[in-house]
Amino acid sequence: MEIQQDTHISSSRLHMIQKGFVAGLPIMLGYLPIALTYGVLAGQSGMTNYELTLMSILVFAGAAQFLAVGMVTAGTGIVEIIIATFVLNFRHFVMSLSFVNRLKHTAVRVKWPFTLGLTDETFTMTALHSREADEKYGSYFYASLILTAYLSWVGGSYLGGVLGDVIPSRLSASMGVALYAMFIGLLIPSVKKNLKIAGVAIVALLTNYLCQTAGLNQGWAIVIGTLLGGLSGVWILGDEKEDEL
Amino acid sequence: MIIWMIIGMAVVTAIPRIAPTLFIHLLTFPKWLDRSLQAIPYAALGALIFPGIMTVQPDAPQIGIIAGLTAVLLSWSGIHIIYVVVGAILSVFLMT
Numbered sequence: 001m002e003i004q005q006d007t008h009i010s011s012s013r014l015h016m017i018q019k020g021f022v023a024g025l026p027i028m029l030g031y032l033p034i035a036l037t038y039g040v041l042a043g044q045s046g047m048t049n050y051e052l053t054l055m056s057i058l059v060f061a062g063a064a065q066f067l068a069v070g071m072v073t074a075g076t077g078i079v080e081i082i083i084a085t086f087v088l089n090f091r092h093f094v095m096s097l098s099f100v101n102r103l104k105h106t107a108v109r110v111k112w113p114f115t116l117g118l119t120d121e122t123f124t125m126t127a128l129h130s131r132e133a134d135e136k137y138g139s140y141f142y143a144s145l146i147l148t149a150y151l152s153w154v155g156g157s158y159l160g161g162v163l164g165d166v167i168p169s170r171l172s173a174s175m176g177v178a179l180y181a182m183f184i185g186l187l188i189p190s191v192k193k194n195l196k197i198a199g200v201a202i203v204a205l206l207t208n209y210l211c212q213t214a215g216l217n218q219g220w221a222i223v224i225g226t227l228l229g230g231l232s233g234v235w236i237l238g239d240e241k242e243d244e245l
Numbered sequence: 246m247i248i249w250m251i252i253g254m255a256v257v258t259a260i261p262r263i264a265p266t267l268f269i270h271l272l273t274f275p276k277w278l279d280r281s282l283q284a285i286p287y288a289a290l291g292a293l294i295f296p297g298i299m300t301v302q303p304d305a306p307q308i309g310i311i312a313g314l315t316a317v318l319l320s321w322s323g324i325h326i327i328y329v330v331v332g333a334i335l336s337v338f339l340m341t
Binding site for chain 1: 261263269274277286288292316319334
């Protein structure tokens with residue numbers, strides 16, 4: 001009996017790890033071409049393969065890494081680069097708040113490493129798989145999803161630095177749409193279930209657009225858009241379907 | 246020099262990511278705040294999609310818009326997200 005139970009436990013763990021990997025595949029597809037491009041550009045900016053890979057390992061934030069490479073190429077000082085990184089990545093604070101609030105019942109020692117792996121993609125993907133969070137061994141699902149994304153990003157960066165431009169430019173330019181398509185593919189099924197969710201997304205998107213048009217930088221515009229969109233959810237979504245959110 | 250830039254970037258990125266785990270259990274959020282945190286993923290998706298999608302081909306913003314609408318239709322049809330991504334990539338590939 002005991003042996004049987006053990007196999008059952010390890011197979012459901014394995015099952016959650018597999019589920020996490022499968023959920024991470026669209027992120028992998030989106031990350032690889034971008035990570036390769038980052039590796040190529042970073043190499044051209046004069047960074048060594050070791051440095052550009054280390055940046056992916058330690059920072060793990062695509063947009064900020066591209067920004068840094070651009071600023072290194074332009075000869076900007078490192079203090080400005082670090083400040084710009086902070087502004088651009090501050091949105092992850094808002095996302096992390098939402099993430100840890102959802103994982104209220106998970107121990108801090110389990111969830112803090114997850115928050116280090118929060119990106120736009122891993123956050124939104126895990127948020128829309130909240131059912132797995134409540135299942136047994138939900139943390140295996142999260143760990144596997146986040147590691148899939150992380151290793152794709154780090155591995156892709158390294159390969160970009162070593163191999164240079166390997167993907168034909170027309171294809172890699174086309175693959176730039178992948179992450180946007182993934183965001184759309186995450187949003188639409190929820191909108192189909194509850195049309196009001198589109199209202200929340202539209203408030204956020206218009207706020208972001210207006211802020212950027214008014215000259216605010218992209219980092220703060222996304223933070224303000226996300227916060228106002230979230231707040232608008234209190235009125236737009238009301239009390240209904242709270243468990244589905 | 247580069248190594249200090251990387252460490253600095255890592256620190257200012259990691260702190261906002263980890264910070265909420267340090268204090269969240271000390272707070273009890275009022276209901277409205279709890280609900281707005283639950284709506285954050287949808288808001289984040291909206292803000293991440295637009296206007297960023299128009300920069301897929303910076304010189305031709307309509308390509309990003311058309312690819313986005315393609316993704317909306319594909320996703321609405323109920324197919325798996327991986328095909329939505331592949332379909333959108335193909336649509337840009339065919340337009341460029």
